[in-house]
Structure formats: C-alpha cells, structure tokens
Amino acid sequence: MTMQPLVSLIMTVYNRESYLAQAIESALAQTEPNYELIIVDDGSSDGSVSIAQRYANAHQHIRLIKAKHQGRGYALSTAFSFASGQYLALLDSDDCLAPTALAETVTVLDAFPDVSMVYSNYVDVNESGELLNLGHRCHIRDSKERLLLDFMTFHFRLFRRSAYEQIGGIDPTFEYAPDYDLSLKLSEVGEVVHLEKPLYYYRIHSNSISVAKRLEQVRFSHRAVEQAVSRRGLSEHVSVEVQLRPRLAFKRKPFVSHSLKQKVFGIGLGKTGTTSLCMALAKLGYKTIHLPQSVELLENYDAAADISVA
Numbered sequence: 001m002t003m004q005p006l007v008s009l010i011m012t013v014y015n016r017e018s019y020l021a022q023a024i025e026s027a028l029a030q031t032e033p034n035y036e037l038i039i040v041d042d043g044s045s046d047g048s049v050s051i052a053q054r055y056a057n058a059h060q061h062i063r064l065i066k067a068k069h070q071g072r073g074y075a076l077s078t079a080f081s082f083a084s085g086q087y088l089a090l091l092d093s094d095d096c097l098a099p100t101a102l103a104e105t106v107t108v109l110d111a112f113p114d115v116s117m118v119y120s121n122y123v124d125v126n127e128s129g130e131l132l133n134l135g136h137r138c139h140i141r142d143s144k145e146r147l148l149l150d151f152m153t154f155h156f157r158l159f160r161r162s163a164y165e166q167i168g169g170i171d172p173t174f175e176y177a178p179d180y181d182l183s184l185k186l187s188e189v190g191e192v193v194h195l196e197k198p199l200y201y202y203r204i205h206s207n208s209i210s211v212a213k214r215l216e217q218v219r220f221s222h223r224a225v226e227q228a229v230s231r232r233g234l235s236e237h238v239s240v241e242v243q244l245r246p247r248l249a250f251k252r253k254p255f256v257s258h259s260l261k262q263k264v265f266g267i268g269l270g271k272t273g274t275t276s277l278c279m280a281l282a283k284l285g286y287k288t289i290h291l292p293q294s295v296e297l298l299e300n301y302d303a304a305a306d307i308s309v310a
Contacts, residue, residue, distance in 0.1 A: 005061070007035035007102050007158070008085030011093050012075040017047040019094040019203060022129065024055050024062070026096035026201075032103040037062045037091075040079040043069025048093075071175035080170060089158045090179060094203045096129075097156065101199040105158035108193050116163035116190025117183070119153040120199035127205045135202060142194045144187045148225055153183045153192065156200035163189050174224065176216040181224035188231065 009027055013020060027037045039052050039062065049066060056064040067078055080088065087109055091097055101120065108118040121138040125131055137154045140146065147153065157179075164170075167185040174181050186192070229235055 003034075005034055005036040005085045007032065007087045007089060007106065008080075008083030008161075009035055009037045009089050009091055009102070010076065010079045010083060011037065011039045011091045012042055012072055012079060013039060013044055013048045013052060013093040014042040014069065014072070014075070015044045015046045015048060016093040017044075017051060020048050020051045021055075022096055023091060023093050024052070026099075027062075027091060028055075028059065029099045030097065030102045031100050032106055035061065035102055036083075036085060038065070038079050038082050039063065039093075040065045040067055040075045040082075042067060042072065042075040073170070073172040073174045073176075073178045076170050076178055077172035080164070083161070086161055087158050088161055088164055089156070092155075094205065095155065096125075096201040096203075098199040098201070101156055102158070104197065104199060105156070105195060108195060109158060109160060112191070112193065114191050115160075115193050117153070117157055117159040117186045118193040118195055119155070119157045119183075120195045120197055122155040122200035122202045123198045125201045125203050127203065129201070129203070131201075132204070134198060138196070138198075142192065144192065147184060147187050147192075148228060151180050151183070151221070153187075155202055157183065159186050160190070174220050177220040177224055180221055181227070184224055184228040185231075188228075 011023065011027075016023075024037070024039075037059075039056070041049050041052060041064065049064075052064045056062045063082065065078060065082060067075065076090075087106060089102065089105070105118045105120065109115055122135040123131055124133055124135050135154065137150065140150045142153070163186055166189050167182075170178055170182055172178075229238060
C-alpha cells in the first residue's frame with residue numbers, strides 16, 4: 001500500500017474454511033476504499049490458510065500473518081500490532097459485513113471526536129447465510145452502565161486507535177470474550193454511539209465459539225465485568241452475581257419389568273406453568289419429581305437478566 005489506511009479491519013482465523021471466503025469477500029465489497037484487512041491465522045489445521053493466502057496474493061491491501069495456535073486473545077493482540085489505521089474494527093471469520101459497514105461507521109467517528117466507539121445493529125443468519133432476524137441485542141438500550149449487564153455492542157464496532165492505545169490495547173490473556181473486555185474499557189474513555197442500522201451478519205452454527213465454548217465465555221465474561229466494576233470504583237458498593245436460568249429437564253426412567261412400566265420425568269418446578277404441566281403429565285401416566293433449581297455464582301455471557309448488580 002502506498003498510503004496509510006484510514007481503517008484497519010482485523011480478522012483472526014482458526015479452522016473456518018467453510019465460511020472464510022465469504023467473510024473476506026464481504027470485506028472486499030466495502031464502499032470505503034481506504035482500509036486494510038489484517039488476517040491472523042491462529043494455527044488452523046484445515047484449509048483456512050490456503051484460502052486466506054489466495055486472497056492475500058490477489059489483493060495488496062490484505063495482509064496474512066501465520067501463527068501457531070495460542071488462542072483468540074493472543075491472535076487479536078498480534079493482529080492489532082500490525083494495524084496502522086486511524087480507526088480499528090473487527091470481523092469474525094465466520095461472519096460478514098454489509099458493504100457500507102466501514103463507510104457509515106467512519107462517518108460517525110469523523111463527525112464526533114468525543115466518540116471512542118460506534119457499533120451497529122446486526123442480523124442473525126444460518127449456516128447457509130440465509131437471513132433469520134434482527135439480533136436480539138439490537139433492542140437493548142445502550143449506556144456505559146448497561147454494558148456491565150449486557151454485551152449489546154456485540155457487532156459491529158469501529159473504534160479509534162487513540163482510544164485503543166489509551167486503554168492499553170487488548171488483553172491477550174482473555175482467550176474467550178476478549179471483545180467484551182475491550183468494549184467495556186473503550187466505553188470508559190469516550191462516548192459510545194449506537195448506529196441503528198444492520199451492518200453486520202452474525203452466523204449461527206454449531207461450531208461457533210459462542211456454542212462450542214459457552215462455559216469458557218461465561219468465565220471470562222465474569223472476569224471482564226468484575227474488572228470493569230473495580231476500574232469504575234464500584235467494588236465497595238456493588239457485587240456482581242451471575243445466575244443460571246431455571247430449566248425443564250426430561251429424563252425417561254429405564255424400563256424395569258413388564259409389571260412395572262412407570263414412566264418418569266424430572267421437572268424443575270421453578271418455571272412458570274410447570275405445575276400445570278405436571279398435572280397434565282400425571283393424567284398421561286407419568287410421575288413428576290421435584291428437582292431443586294440450580295442457582296450458582298456463575299457468569300453468563302449472553303443474558304443480562306441473569307446478571308444482577310446489587
């Protein structure tokens with residue numbers, strides 16, 4: 001590249017050969033011309049490197065860095081160290097950007113110097129890329145305080161390099177939920193703007209980190225919130241509790257004999273309407289068992305209702 005890019009678009013990759021080409025193509029389709037795409041492969045064992053290399057060879061504003069597998073936190077830290085843009089953004093290797101994503105978010109940061117980060121609405125898509133619905137986080141009212149409870153700045157985010165440097169960059173030890181920790185910190189050094197336009201396509205599939213590494217995300221999200229509470233001087237006044245939602249559990253009892261054909265289901269009675277369900281099952285010959293609700297001090301990455309600050 002002959003000039004410094006306005007935007008550095010960051011992508012980390014780990015075994016995403018099924019979706020990587022679509023993600024890169026969405027970056028190449030941006031209407032904002034002054035950007036670079038930095039791809040860090042985190043030791044993929046599938047065909048991801050070959051796909052990324054093919055695009056890097058064909059487009060001079062794409063840079064590929066091949067690294068050993070260390071986790072997304074370190075991969076992001078590596079990617080940001082190569083970024084040279086005034087503004088920084090993230091694109092997951094299984095998702096896609098709308099063509100105007102960079103241009104429209106750049107306009108906000110250009111116009112409002114006090115804004116450290118701007119984020120947009122997003123649309124859920126399935127494994128085939130078919131549109132499903134507007135992401136549920138888009139409906140959450142945003143504020144610096146609410147961000148402690150809800151990760152509403154989920155996708156898509158553009159933020160200033162100066163703000164990124166002010167917070168000390170990304171913490172590579174956050175193997176999971178590093179972007180949540182990053183968003184919390186960025187919200188503490190400037191204003192955050194919600195652009196209510198769907199500029200990002202979030203792919204829902206069984207191999208996504210949110211599905212495959214759910215518990216790990218919960219743990220690291222809890223850590224991010226606890227640290228944010230401490231930074232904001234709230235530790236002496238509030239405590240952070242993350243609770244599991246009560247759920248219904250059905251399990252058939254193994255068959256004992258022809259003379260005893262009792263069918264058994266276990267139902268957690270903390271759920272609204274469970275009593276009526278128990279009565280209905282009883283009429284069908286099922287026995288209901290009362291199971292205690294599981295309420296533990298666990299962090300929940302996805303639902304604000306499960307996190308209370310009291």
